[in-house]
Amino acid sequence: MELSGRCYCGDIQYEINGELQASFQCHCRECQYITGGNANTVMVFSEDDFQFTKGKPSVHLKSFLLISQYLLVISKTIITFLNI
Numbered sequence: 001m002e003l004s005g006r007c008y009c010g011d012i013q014y015e016i017n018g019e020l021q022a023s024f025q026c027h028c029r030e031c032q033y034i035t036g037g038n039a040n041t042v043m044v045f046s047e048d049d050f051q052f053t054k055g056k057p058s059v060h061l062k063s064f065l066l067i068s069q070y071l072l073v074i075s076k077t078i079i080t081f082l083n084i
Contacts, residue, residue, distance in 0.1 A: 004053075011055045018049025 003016040022044040031040030 006054075007057075012052065012057050013054035014050065014052050016045050016050050018045050021045060 001016070001018065001020050004014065006013040020043060022042075024042055025039040026042050027039045031042075032038065034040055
């Protein structure tokens with residue numbers, strides 16, 4: 001599967017070229033916060049299949065749901081989560 005996307009302002013762009021490992025809707029409080037109250041749609045790919053093609057997002061380390069994750073953000077747009 002080949003996908004590409006960007007943050008709202010276009011400063012960060014990315015490409016995904018690989019097999020979709022999972023997709024689901026998450027209803028946890030963090031995802032409700034991110035979406036403004038609704039479930040968040042999540043698509044899971046291998047880290048090796050993901051690359052930024054423009055810009056470099058800021059990284060914020062956040063812990064929730066007993067999982068530490070990197071939250072990559074620029075212009076207040078959430079780009080991706082990375083399990084660590």
